[in-house]
Amino acid sequence: MRAELKNYQHEQYYFKLRLGVAAFIVLGLFGLLAFRFFYLQIKQYNHYQTLAENNRISLVPIVPNRGLILDKNGVVLAHNFFVYTLEITPSKVADLEATIATISQLVEISALDRKRFNKLHEESHNFESVPIRTHLNEVEAAKFAVNHYRFPGVEIKSRLFRHYPLGKLGAHMVGYIGRINDKDLANLDKEGDLSNYKGSDHIGKSGVEQFYERYLHGTTGFQQVEIDADGRAVRVLSSTAPAPGDNIILSIDSKLQEIAETAFGEHRGALVAINPKTGEVLSYVSQPTFDPNLFVDGIDVENWKSLNDSLDKPLINRPIRGIYPPGSTFKPFVAMAGLENGKRTPPFSIHDTGYFTLPNSVHKYRDWKPGGHGMVDMQRAITISCDTFFYGLALELGIDKLAAFVSHFGFGKKTGIDIQGEIDGLLPTPEWKMRRYKQPWYQGETVIAGIGQGYTLVTPLQLAQATAILANKGVAMKPHLATQIQKAITGESQLIPTVIQDKIDLNPDNLEIVKRGMIDVTLPGGTAASVGANATYAIAAKTGTAQVIGIKQNEKYNANSINERHRDHALFIAYAPADDPKIALAVIVENGQHGGSTAGPIARKVMDYYLLGKLPAAEITPGTLKEVTKALTKPSGNHTEPVPEEELHD
16 A cells, blocks of 8 residues: 655645634634623713612602691691501511511501502512501500510601591591502603602592692602612612692681581581682582591591491582582572563563463473462562463573573583582583483473473582672682692792683673562562571572472472482572672582571571671571471561461472
8 A cells, every 4th residue: 555645735724724714703703792892881881880870779769748738717627747657678577477477466467457568568669668557556656666676677667647637527628638549650640740759658539639739749859879789778878858748728717617517417418608709619518528537548448338338428529529400599590591681671570370381282380389479570589489480481581592691600511610520510402402312302391491490400519609600790700729829848828819710791780680589588578588587687599499309290299208318409599798799609408308498597607607707506407397487477568477388398
């Protein structure tokens, strides 16, 4: 065999080639590393520095002190107070569940406490303390303090809690705060306020607390805290103090509010009193009411069930969400429509035989008084609440003209008061009925609309606002509860301006006719003579009765044979003094039956205190039908005689 000779030159060439390729690859990889290093360290320096700082530094929110709510005289309606809370810092506790179990042997920890703690723990940083139990009493606080050494990471702190010192008084008006839920978070995010609620547990849920939440809450402060790799706080780097919330001053006098609520006794219903010249709400009553303190830290199941399942519906904000037929309280506004549209010009009068019939019809729309009232003009029709007079007037006006005119008094639309949740009520028209029922409008529906029956529905606030507009000669002032926003830092007060919502030019002579008719309502012979008895100021008023269930044409209303909750509602509107009105109000007593005997006395107590500073006498209470019958008299020649009991329908 012949030995093969190696080609060293050829092998050397390929070796150098492989070495060159390897060197190129190595240099390329180092180039990539260098480029990546440059990109991370130079180009992305700010980004990664921020991430590093975020890992090292955490922002801890400092919750601001919530603003106060006060009445016009400085009486506190909502404030904050310190309570003992038992709090756990999870990062300092080795076994969280075991620690809580041991704590519960010293201090009661309910299932609700545990549920709330777990929720807050999920939403908090590991180094932030989370309350496991709030509102510790002194005995519980002392008991834990003695055993504090056994529980590292657990301590007693004091936190601010909302409190309503007057309890149930004005609860629907003041409202309450409650724990922030998912819906609240979504709303805050939508409004761009979410960052200001970091660390906050509560938010306004109703009433003034909800409407003025942005002012009451304040501005959240922050601490920059350095933390270690285990999430423990090392030191505070910087701090921004929170700005406390502003105080809200209301137009309400808490004493007047107390008198108004007490006057209802056991009755259900609502009252709204307004200054007709400014729109300031003077009293705002929804009965029955509730204690807003129950909701602050989460209402318990038993109390919630009691309130929610009650037949009396104490959680319904009746002044803005209760809807009722206005009944005869609607008549002064129908009268103004007739006068202003030229359908009734003094000395026009009718002979009331006790019923009204449509042309070519045998159906009788009966007056509340069998046999009728005889000769009746506009002023007397208001005073004695003559149904027959207003049946004919409404028909001549027509529903379109009637609805268009009375809409200027706020019927069928929201007033815009500074409380959320107000509803529109209902001012019916043919177009509305066609949309709602796919049916035409009938003349008979116009007839009964003239006495505030049929489809027409009002809220107590709307009725009070309409009365205020009438008292203010057609000028509608926007109703409002808050009068000032007091800045917490500077102490300066920002006045809430009065707003003219609408204005209708009314003939002074027509206004005088309606006013005189309403004044006579509270004089002997009127349907609320007992309300005006011994008054030192003139009261312009109108009583009303609204049916809850229908009564057959020839069937007589008998309250004793009807379930109490099916009896008629009692209504009363008034303004006083009649020649220079300072207060206008509406009262609705559910199933109270008679406006003059049940709702009227409540209004009189409110007006007496507001105008005269007069506290109600203990013996003045909403009277029985027979007691009021004795008190009422009407003129008849040179002598007086009792008003027949059937005339007390309104």
